[in-house]
Amino acid sequence: MSISANGFPDFLGASERSTFEMHMRDIAHALCIGRMELLAGAGMSRESGVPCGAELGKLFLESILSANPTTAPSAARIDELLKRHPLELIAEAVEQIKGTKRAFLTALLTKHFVTTQYDLNAAHKTLQTLHLWFGKPLFSRIFTTNFDLLLEKTFGDCAKTITETNYSQIRECEINGLLPIIHLHGTLERDDTYQITEKDLFNPSQRFLKNELLNALYVADAFVFIGYSMSDPDFRSLYREYLNLMELRQQIAAKTYLVAPASDWAEFMLGQEIWKGRNAVWIPLDASSFFRLLRNELERISDAEVRSRLKKRLSIQDDDALDERLAELAATLEYTIDETKSFLLDSRDKSGARV
Structure with missing residues (x-):
């Protein structure tokens, strides 16, 4: 995807660019007044080398099918299986075949999401610069369905990992000036709390975190999903669960945005209509470009505020x-x-x- 000087893909016409510039202004305004919410998916971490989607599915399949070299499927066959089976079902197969409940699955995930150290990518670094603005933090919380802790690494000592087991500490974060990173699917610290298989994703046990997400969907003027693809199982499970609320947001003119790159005009035109049917506006940008444009809008708002105060100061x-x-x-x-x-x-x- 080629990016033009104004930060948007070259295949967008002047009218589309103008519309997306308006959306970016609206998102920046919502962020400034504390009414923008962010939910980060696996795509946020991909540029750091964290396995996600097909890469993670391949690791799962190889762990259960390639132990014996004489019967191991070819790389092409692995790719065919990935196309036919959703990631959450492959994860469930790993859990069942190894017969160790979650021990093997947890060890495999821990190796790639916790033990392996990943560097912050450009999106994380730009997001980092957005947190403190106008002398105050702009984010009150950030949601994620990721198992990695790169968002915690992004915000350093002011970040606090929140899962269903320590949900009560969200209020302590508010008192102590910490930023809750809310892991909707848990982390890998405990076998029984993270969600990755189909059974997990349909399990209603994560009620406290879901209530927090419900609150965010109700109050946000701009709710931004970033790092999700159209077929992402995490997004699909969330969409199914909160379909009615997404429709309600549309009715009250609260915008829901999906930030993900498009490879060309054809993909954009098709995807735009699909996301419209899902009551969301698709912004065809990668995470790094989105946060960079959001920062530009914040700088514009900040400059306008400074000039207004100076005019008043100097009459x-x-x-x-x-x-x-x-x-x-x-x-x-x-x-x-x-x-x-x-x-x-x-x-x-x-x-x-x-x-």
């Missing part, structure tokens, strides 16, 4: 007059324009209050 109405006055003050103070802005915004009277 100036006109943008050109403001620029001239800033240039004059910068020359007098021997500051850069940005340093002059900071000086003016932080000016205080004798009591220490900003003036």
